[in-house]
Amino acid sequence: MNDLALIGPILAAMFAAATPLLFAALGELVVEKSGVLNLGVEGMMLVGAVCGFAVAVQTGSATTGFLVAALAGAATASLFAVLTLFLLANQVATGLALTLFGVGLSALIGQGFVGIPLEGLPKLYIPGLTDLPVVGQALFGQDVMVYLSVAAVPLVHLFLYRTRAGLVLRAVGENHTAAHALGYKVLRIRFLAVLFGGAMAGLGGAFLSMDYTPMWAENMTSGRGWIALALVVFATWKPARAMLGAWLFGGVTILQLHVQGLGIDVPSQLLSMLPYLATVLVLVLISRDVARIRLNAPACLGKLFHPDA
């Protein structure tokens, strides 16, 4: 009976833990759908996290914090966009550079903000619904960013598959030469997609620093940007599956925190390995189906495009 009482909070914590992954993965999904592979998610999340946190501390406004985080993420992403789209730099190398740069830059910006506490966002409370056993807190007791991240899933899906702009974006990702020949601005579309990916990564990072563990610490994303990249592959580039994947990883993260509470004696460091090992496992399970990956991956993913060449 004691275990049953735990399920509610665990479920609620799982959705919260999934939120930064979901934001970042949805952003990267759109980027990859346009044919660009940005490995800098971790760096963009960190810059978003520190900028959002700093602004929220100084203005006292969480809304401003999140807006600035999205802008900071997009600004960081624009570096990647200029380098890979207009200066034709290798996407893998540039993405790595973006992460290394983001780690350093966020640490530099954040040095005056270490150890400052911040109040998280208020949680929704609907009398009756939130008090429901087991699912009440998980479904009706979250804060606005958790709901926003979930709302973004159908929005991204509708954009990609039900709007003309989404169709063009996918066309650019599948065959940039043909899209260019039809008169679409390949570079402009990709630029905007990369900015969107940066903004979403920034929001994901800011959710961590402003809400999930409301404080700033160097490298606080601890690999979540990379896990988000793996989630996009796991999702076979489909938004709804990205959400499932994010929940799965949220669950693994929370599980790791609760195993010790359940009296199972495993060193904490070994438990902390779980999300990373799970990422490898999930990646292996999905990638082994070569045909499925080939069918779903954007055909021009990671390829350079030069309109004059």
Next chain:
Amino acid sequence: MSFIRLEPRGQASKTMVYVTPLLAVALTLLSGFILFLAMGFDPLKALYSFFVAPVTSVRGVGELVVKATPLVLCAVGLAIGFRANVWNIGAEGQLTLGAITGGGLALAFYGEGGWWLLPMMVVGGAVGGAVWAAVPAFLRLRFNASEILTSLMLNYVALLLLNYLVHGPFRDPDGFAFPESRLFEADATLPVLWAGTRVHLGALFALLAVAGGWLLIARTFIGFQIKVIGLTPAAAGYAGFDQKRIVWLTLLLSGALAGIAGMGEVAGPIGQVTAGISPGYGYTAIIVAFLGRLHPVGILLAALLMALSFIGGEAAQIAMGLPKAITGVFQGMLLFFLLASDVLIRYRVRFGARRAAA
């Protein structure tokens, strides 16, 4: 269309291959100047205390070599892989594993070592790193999983493993519960090569790696295959090159070299196993590999420069109270500028309206 255009060159510019790294360094220094100015420091003084002051003493030059040693070892291996489109970004984890296996041997034979212990630790470190790199190789070849993501995930796993070991099995029994191992005995410590500094035998390993890496790439059939696979994978397929074998070879080799680097850290400047054995050598080695143009000799020079950014960061922190994080900013900026200016190798920048059809 636009006033600044990129016009493809007939063939890649040889000059630019050498000029762009220098250009990138110059742009980084310029940005550093602006950054220091914006942060309210005297920029010239800050740049001096960052990039010059640390190497004005024999000890400082020695530290430069100490820090460059693991960078060279990791970067030579990574570069060989990058040439074959094998994106191992797990050097940090492979280095950590080398420190665990190499250092573990030192602890296992504590008090009963001999002349054989150090060679065994070198081999142990190499094997540890290679085993860690074998995982992404296997997962890529058997299950088609991206080695970028798997090798990176294993970095976090390796760090946690190290953390667990120094809190548990490796912990010094007489160490008042500090998370570190015993200090290695003399027969498990790499001899110092240069009196008055901490330069150790690992520096020689790094030079051997440079020479070996160059021989492999420039003078062997395997090196030729690596280059062909990297430049035109399809041609390599028609030629019947065994691409799987190259993936195995490049990953195992880079893992082994990173493992030796990790073993060299615990048996060299650190002298024990601790939770913090690397300030991110495995990640910086990626920058070193690109800055050195994936060429072993270039890597040697690039590693010295990057080593300077590490000790410069520490020196500037002490001398002027500059934040240590600035090292990472400099390293990231340098790679950005390099990647950006590399466009000059294959393209000319043209100003003015689009030319009439010639």
